[in-house]
Every structure is written in structure tokens, then in C-alpha cells.
Amino acid sequence: MNKSPVSSNPILRRTLIWSVVSAAVLALVAAGVGFAVDGTHGLWSGLLGVLLAVVFLGITAGSILFANRWFGDPLYVQLFFAIVLGGWLLKLGIFLVVMIVLAGQPWISPLVFFLSIVAGVAMSLLIDVIVLTRMRLPNVSDISLPTVNPEDDGSADGGGPAASEEK
Numbered sequence: 001m002n003k004s005p006v007s008s009n010p011i012l013r014r015t016l017i018w019s020v021v022s023a024a025v026l027a028l029v030a031a032g033v034g035f036a037v038d039g040t041h042g043l044w045s046g047l048l049g050v051l052l053a054v055v056f057l058g059i060t061a062g063s064i065l066f067a068n069r070w071f072g073d074p075l076y077v078q079l080f081f082a083i084v085l086g087g088w089l090l091k092l093g094i095f096l097v098v099m100i101v102l103a104g105q106p107w108i109s110p111l112v113f114f115l116s117i118v119a120g121v122a123m124s125l126l127i128d129v130i131v132l133t134r135m136r137l138p139n140v141s142d143i144s145l146p147t148v149n150p151e152d153d154g155s156a157d158g159g160g161p162a163a164s165e166e167k
Contacts, residue, residue: 045109053120063087
């Protein structure tokens with residue numbers, strides 16, 4: 001594994017930090033609105049909806065950050081996509097299990113639950129846009145540029161100005 005950091009890591013970390021902070025605020029709002037709409041059932045539905053949205057969206061950024069640990073490894077691309085796809089499959093499995101378990105629960109307020117999930121996803125998208133527009137990431141990154149011009153070296157295959165002067 002290469003110890004050099006990938007240039008997208010600071011962006012993903014900042015996105016995760018902002019998401020946790022804003023999710024706490026959104027959870028309070030969803031709990032308050034849920035309580036006002038449907039009492040304690042609405043309160044728990046709002047909290048659970050925000051929690052699910054944050055967990056699902058955090059798995060994606062977390063899996064990318066985890067996969068970036070292998071940057072520079074010959075199998076980096078394969079590992080990266082395997083880890084990110086594994087995260088996606090994990091989210092799908094969790095989603096199916098949670099929806100099956102919660103489907104018949106009398107303490108779930110479906111409208112509050114749905115709207116809190118939508119609010120969590122919208123919050124995450126807004127944070128992604130804000131972070132990505134404010135972060136500076138070079139157009140070409142994570143690459144080593146040559147320090148010597150190969151055309152200036154006359155020893156390479158008889159090419160370059162030094163070799164042409166000798167002929």
C-alpha cells in the first residue's frame with residue numbers, strides 16, 4: 001500500500017463531518033415535526049428515517065475512503081470497485097431487511113418516515129454540492145510528472161538534440 005494520500009480524501013472526510021453535524025440538526029427537526037404530526041410514533045419515525053438516510057449515505061463515502069487505502073497498489077482499481085460495490089450490496093441488504101421488519105410495525109408513521117428519508121437524502125446532496133464547489137482539487141491529481149525532459153537527454157535511443165549534433 002502506498003502511504004501518499006489520494007486527493008479526494010479531504011473532500012470525502014469533510015463531507016462526512018458536515019453530514020454528521022447536519023444530520024443531528026435534521027434529526028431534531030424531523031423528531032419535532034414528527035411529534036407534532038403523529039405524537040411519539042411520528043417522533044420515532046422521523047428519527048429512524050434520518051438515521052437510515054445518514055447510514056446509507058455514509059456507507060458510500062466510508063467505502064471510498066477505505067478503498068483509497070490501497071492507492072498505488074497494482075490491484076487498486078479492482079479493489080476499489082470491489083469495496084464500493086460491496087458497500088452498495090451491503091446497503092441494499094440492510095435496506096431490504098429494514099423495510100421487511102418495519103413494514104407491519106404499528107409505531108411507524110409512514111408519511112413521516114418517508115419524508116424524513118427524503119429530507120436526509122436532500123441534505124446529503126446539498127452538502128455534497130457545497131463541499132465540492134468550495135474545495136480546490138486540481139484537474140490532474142495523484143500523478144508524478146517527469147522532472148527531466150526526455151528530449152534533452154541524448155543517450156536515449158540516439159534521439160534528441162545531442163545525438164543529432166554528433167551525426
